[in-house]
Amino acid sequence: MSVQTPTAPDAASAPREQFASDNCAGICPEVMRAFERANGTGHEPGYGDDGWTQHVCDRMRDLFETDCEVFFVFNGTAANSLALASLCQSYHSVICHTLSHIETDECGGPEFFSNGSKLLLADGADGKLTPDAIAARVTARTDIHYPKPKVVSLTQSTEVGTVYSVEELRAIAAIAKRHDLRVHMDGARFANAVAALDVHPSEITWRAGIDVLCFGGTKNGLPVGEAVVFFKKELAEDFAYRVKQAGQLCSKMRFISAPWLGLLDDDVWLKNARHANAMALRLRQRIAAIPGVEVLFPPQANAVFARLPRPAVDAMHKLGWTFYTFIAAGGCRLMCAWDTTEAAVDRFADDLADVCSKSAAE
């Protein structure tokens, strides 16, 4: 891995804020308080039969303005894998982008939990699938020898920090409907997309034709946990059993569910996402002006991708900055989080300007 880890969390020489991932950030204070409140009600039933979990599920239904089914799991790989498994038979296939997390970063989880449903890769600019690419994938083969396409999986916001517009989502859902495909959304950074588009969350989910959303909480400020939201209730049949079998049913469920109240109350989830998005924009503006730096994708959410001179990458790592260099076509990925400060963005940009001018002089 090309991400460098400081030798100890308090290593004095390493900058404390990092751009490696939004999961480097801690727990946001509102969530911490919600966690403590959930601990203050003494004994509660386990496995989701508690009042907190019921309440958070109702809050999700309020948020999306529809009678959806809501489940909580520990992480995004499980959310995606189990959601896809519930949409597919083993002989089905899932159309997804070449850069999608389910393809590149889940260790075959979706295939494993679906007992073999195949991922069919399609391309598209800026990490986004297009109706044409999906149609081409569906119609390429219709014979018995090929795994039958059953699902389109989209990532919103995408793995390269871009965002599907409402119109793009509707066009994809229309193609999916025409070919009898279900639509899954990997929303590990759903909040960042809602904040970027400034739309009601229903507008980019069920009102646009999305059947299942994996709603990410971890990168938005939770300690752990993602919600799987089924907008078509019949697709959630027996999902609770899948969750349990996969080892994803938390026995002290209230500590996975109740922290969501810290995000949902007062729209903290959107406040956190707007902040992360704004920091990415600031970072982009600061580094795009540096000679030798090439910003790769339009930063619409909380990520900035940039090609940096190799000596500059090494020099930044030596200065203690951590970020990934193997994600997305040779570029460096810089992620902003709910707690990224302007000062850290500016220090990073100043350091980068410095090392780039040195590497140009050599």
Ligand SMILES: *Cc1c(COP(=O)(O)O)cnc(C)c1O
């Ligand atoms: C982080 C992330 C996930 C979830 O990953 P886990 O490590 O399994 O929690 C899923 N999809 C995308 C696009 C992500 O960035």
